Amino acid sequence: MEWKYDIPAECAVCGQRVYVDIYGQGDCEHCGWRQDKMCIEYPDQVEYPNMVSFNKAKALHAQGLPLKPSLDDFIAGLKYYKEVEFDYDGELYAVCSHSNGIICFSKDFPPDSFEAQDYYSYEEFGEKAHIGGKLLKDIWNDVTRADYM
Numbered sequence: 221m222e223w224k225y226d227i228p229a230e231c232a233v234c235g236q237r238v239y240v241d242i243y244g245q246g247d248c249e250h251c252g253w254r255q256d257k258m259c260i261e262y263p264d265q266v267e268y269p270n271m272v273s274f275n276k277a278k279a280l281h282a283q284g285l286p287l288k289p290s291l292d293d294f295i296a297g298l299k300y301y302k303e304v305e306f307d308y309d310g311e312l313y314a315v316c317s318h319s320n321g322i323i324c325f326s327k328d329f330p331p332d333s334f335e336a337q338d339y340y341s342y343e344e345f346g347e348k349a350h351i352g353g354k355l356l357k358d359i360w361n362d363v364t365r366a367d368y369m
Contacts (some may be wrong), residue, residue: 232260233277233287245269252287253277266296271304271366291360295342297368298323306366308351308359314369315345325349 225239225246233253240246246255254269263274270277271289280287289297298304302317316324323345326336339345349356 229255231255232274233281251277251281253281266293266300268297268301268368271297271368289366291346291357294360294366295346297366298345299342301368303369304367305369307364308362313351315349317342 223241225241227240227242229238229240229244229246230236231238231248231251231253232255234248234251236248236250238246238248238250238255240255244255244257247253248255256267256269259267259270259274266273266289270287272280272287272293276293277287294304294306298315298317303314305312305314307313311327313325313327318324321340323339323342324336325339325345337349339348346357347355351359
């Protein structure tokens with residue numbers, strides 16, 4: 221079945237016209253918000269398919285800022301979805317939360333050029349994850365894209 225995004229609606233974040241499917245889902249080309257009822261039901265939580273909460277998205281939009289997640293938002297997305305990725309300095313990085321509680325952080329391609337890092341809590345990941353000796357929390361503003369896998 222091919223998804224049809226042909227039902228006009230109003231973006232929940234910016235109010236612009238957006239086209240959604242029969243379930244009310246669709247991407248806003250104006251602000252980048254992905255329409256989803258669960259995100260609105262839990263407005264202060266990061267919920268798939270968005271990497272920022274609904275209330276934060278509205279606040280960012282009102283300030284004229286992009287809907288870019290903070291590192292805390294990214295970690296909340298990791299807790300929710302278990303697999304996330306981001307781009308930094310032209311490279312793709314992956315973070316997975318496994319059922320045994322270990323969080324694995326690695327560079328996707330090529331897999332052997334970046335030593336995978338394992339962490340035992342989300343807090344430890346947020347404090348200690350690094351790329352080339354630079355803490356992720358210190359370089360997060362230079363991340364160009366953060367999303368679910």
